[in-house]
Amino acid sequence: MVITYTPSGLFIGGHHVPGSGRSFHVDNPADGQIIATVSDGDATDAAHAVEAAAAAATGWARTSPRRRSEILYTAFELMLRNRRELAELIVAENGKCVADADAEITYAAEYLRWFAEEAVRNDGTYTHAPGGGTRSIVHRQPIGIAALVTPWNYPAAMVTRKIGPALAAGCTVVLKPAAETPLTALRLAKILSEAGVPDGVVNVVPTTDPAAVVSTWLQDPRVRKLSFTGSTPVGRLLLHQAADRVVNASMELGGNAPFIVTRDADLDHAVAGAMVAKFRNSGQACTAANRFYIHEDVASQFAARFADRVSGLRVGPASDPDNQIGPLINAEAVSTITDLVDNTVHHGARIAARATCGIDSRNGYFYPPTVLVDVRADADIIGHEIFGPVAPIVTWNDERTLLDYVNNSEAGLAAYIYAGELQHALRLGESIQAGMIGINRGLISDPAAPFGGMKQSGLGREGGHEGLHDYTETQYLSVDWP
Ligand code: NAD
Numbered sequence: 068m069v070i071t072y073t074p075s076g077l078f079i080g081g082h083h084v085p086g087s088g089r090s091f092h093v094d095n096p097a098d099g100q101i102i103a104t105v106s107d108g109d110a111t112d113a114a115h116a117v118e119a120a121a122a123a124a125t126g127w128a129r130t131s132p133r134r135r136s137e138i139l140y141t142a143f144e145l146m147l148r149n150r151r152e153l154a155e156l157i158v159a160e161n162g163k164c165v166a167d168a169d170a171e172i173t174y175a176a177e178y179l180r181w182f183a184e185e186a187v188r189n190d191g192t193y194t195h196a197p198g199g200g201t202r203s204i205v206h207r208q209p210i211g212i213a214a215l216v217t218p219w220n221y222p223a224a225m226v227t228r229k230i231g232p233a234l235a236a237g238c239t240v241v242l243k244p245a246a247e248t249p250l251t252a253l254r255l256a257k258i259l260s261e262a263g264v265p266d267g268v269v270n271v272v273p274t275t276d277p278a279a280v281v282s283t284w285l286q287d288p289r290v291r292k293l294s295f296t297g298s299t300p301v302g303r304l305l306l307h308q309a310a311d312r313v314v315n316a317s318m319e320l321g322g323n324a325p326f327i328v329t330r331d332a333d334l335d336h337a338v339a340g341a342m343v344a345k346f347r348n349s350g351q352a353c354t355a356a357n358r359f360y361i362h363e364d365v366a367s368q369f370a371a372r373f374a375d376r377v378s379g380l381r382v383g384p385a386s387d388p389d390n391q392i393g394p395l396i397n398a399e400a401v402s403t404i405t406d407l408v409d410n411t412v413h414h415g416a417r418i419a420a421r422a423t424c425g426i427d428s429r430n431g432y433f434y435p436p437t438v439l440v441d442v443r444a445d446a447d448i449i450g451h452e453i454f455g456p457v458a459p460i461v462t463w464n465d466e467r468t469l470l471d472y473v474n475n476s477e478a479g480l481a482a483y484i485y486a487g488e489l490q491h492a493l494r495l496g497e498s499i500q501a502g503m504i505g506i507n508r509g510l511i512s513d514p515a516a517p518f519g520g521m522k523q524s525g526l527g528r529e530g531g532h533e534g535l536h537d538y539t540e541t542q543y544l545s546v547d548w549p
Contacts, residue, residue, distance in 0.1 A: 070159045070250070072152065076106045077273065078256040080119035081266025086112040091275045093250060096162035096394040097384035097431045103160075105249050108272035113241070113283035116270040120212045120239040121289050123267030128209045128237040130265075132187045135235060139183035142262035146176040146227075146255075153254060157222050158385040160248045162394040162432070165385050167348050174512065175223035178530065181514040182231035185535045189236065202546040207539035209237030210315060211291030214284040216277070216305070218297045219396055220351045222248035226255050228518070228529045229294045230269060234259075236538035238292065239268045243280050245297075247396055249273030285309055292538060295319070296353075299478075299523050317527030317537050319353070319519060321452045322480030325473045326356035327495065330364045331487030333507075338372045340509030341458070344483050346380065346436060347510070349392050350456040351400075353524075354481040354503070354511060358449045360469055363462040370440050370460055374420030377458070380436045382424040392422065394432040395455055401432050404455040407448045408437060411459060416442045419460075444472050452478070466495070474500045479521030481511060502528075 076083035089107040094100060108116075127135075146153065154168040163171070191206030213233045217225040226242065233240045244252035249271075256271045274280045284290045285308045293309050295302055296319040309316040326344055328337045344356035361369045383390040395401050412418065416439045424435035436456035442449065444461050453459075463469040473482065482501040486492035489506070496504040502520040505511040512518060517531035527537050 070102055070156055072156060072250060072254050073103055074105060074250065074253040077108050077112055077116070078253055078269070078271040079112070079116050080122075080270070081260055084115075086272075091246065093160050093247070095159050096396055097386070099431065103250055105253075105273050107276075108243075108274040108280055109276060110279045110283045112272050112274075113280040114287070116241040116272050117212060117284060117287050117289060119267040119270050120241050123265055124212060124239045126265060127234075127239050127268050130237070132189060135237065136183045136186035138263040139179050139186060139231060139234060142259050142264070143176050143179035143183060145258045145262050146172060146179065149258065150176075153223060153251065156251045156254055157248075160250050161219060161222055162396070163348055163385065164390050164393045165388045166391070167393070168385070171221055171224050174514070175221070175227040177514040178224065178227040178231040181530065182235040182535065185232070185532065186235035189535060189539065196545070200548060202548055204544040204546060205541060207236070207536065207541055210538050210540045211238065212289050213238045213240045213292035213294060213538060214281065214290050215240055215242040216281055216293070216295045216297065217242065217244050217252065219245035219247035220348060220353075222251035223255060225296050226252050228514075228534075229296075230255070230259065232529070232534040233292075233294075233538045234264065234268065236535055238538050241270045241272065241284055241290070243272055243274060243277060246273060246275050246277070281305065282308060285312065285314060288312065291315060291540075293317070294527075294529075294537070302525070317529070318525040319529060320480075320523060320525045321478060322353045322355070322520065322524055323357045323450070323452050323476050323478035324354055324481040324483065324501070325499070326359045326483040327469065327473070327485065328359075328361045328365065328369055329484075329486040329491065330362040332365070332485040333487070334365060334369055334372060336507065337369060337485035338376060340483065340485060340505070340507070341373055342376055343509035344505070345458050346392060346456055349395060351396065351454050355454070356458070356483055356509070357453055359458055359460040360463050360472060361460055363464045366460065366462045370419050370438065373458070374438045377420045377436050377438050378422055380422040382422050382433060382435055384431060392436055392456055395434055396432065398432055400455060401434050404434050404453060404457060407451060407453060408439065408457055411439055411442060411446050411448045414443065414446060416440065416446070416459065450476065470495075470498050477523040480524035481505070481520075483509060
């Protein structure tokens, strides 16, 4: 995969800067080849990024909401104009198939459009105090410099989902993308700059030492916000660090989404939804369906139709645009999933389908899409975020047991329900401890809706109206009116 964009440094103060002088390689997970060499930020670079964000903070906070909105809208248009180049970057550094990369650009750009629209709707209130006399004015101010930390699985969308609302609210940002996928984030910073974002408002520091960079930010008194997307263990660690200076923290963490099919569901529709919920991005999505709970009366029919679709999936590098399932992010992911599946089979499960994967996993980190049946409800794989193209099926026959299975998890990000009656689906949905529920749908992510999890899947919401609020501080002015 040839890429035309080769960033020459970190992105600080509106320019590429060399930083510490060290660098690291970015490889293509489809073949392990090095595609770029990127500057490796350290604690000093992290401090420079905060300096730049601080220098730009007052000007950006005072920029009119309308102007901030126009700039974000221009960035949305520029993303779409450059969609091919951006999709190629995502394919090269993340490995996802062309259709997934292209869909991510649309999804990522939509966050900029949505928050361009939200920038001018940062409403407050003006009320009479209940006892009369005084008036209460409540408004939202930009919270301050925001430290953003993003994962590798959506190199563009996780960046715009944070930068969009931060900039709309009037905050400046320092961003640390995952070391696996720094190129898309650097390119997006450039696009935002081309769209009119002033120097220093957006700063990007790729690094192989995330702890040094992020802890530098969290110790700086000018940084007032942390927004993290990634695994629950790292999120927990950062919450501890944020507590030292009581930094406002938003956490988008790991999931373990159940996919439920009731006895009266439309099975073809459910299978189509399962393909999307499970195999988008090769299963490497926090919202990916992780465990399938199918009513026992329809389980064998569902499994047969699902297995048929899965066996036909085309696995391979994105250099063939017809391939639907790309590689996993690294060799460790292949080995973890191999162990999980082997262990499940060892404990009595059966492989009902496995797509053909013509590529040796030593030449790219591929794992064949797999459907497992006869899986025990307490199997290891059920409690584990698989993060790959494997679908374990458990059967159920009474709803109380089903809800026990579903809610017996510390994760509570997403869930999917396929049911014949909407009323039934809504009742089930309200009983499930998850922040987002897809009803007769396998795709729930939407910039206009609040994205986030319950329990250990996170704190706060991104997108929707809530997304903007996460980057604001509420201030109340009590006004005497003699
Ligand atoms: P990860 O936690 O390993 O890494 C996420 C980010 O944290 C990366 O930028 C990484 O460099 C950084 N990081 C790692 N250790 C750090 C440390 N000690 N200090 C500071 N930063 C550190 O997660 P990942 O493997 O990149 O992503 C996969 C995970 O992310 C999955 O669990 C997935 O469910 C979750 N995820 C959640 C959402 C959501 O919206 N809830 C979205 C995408 C991914």
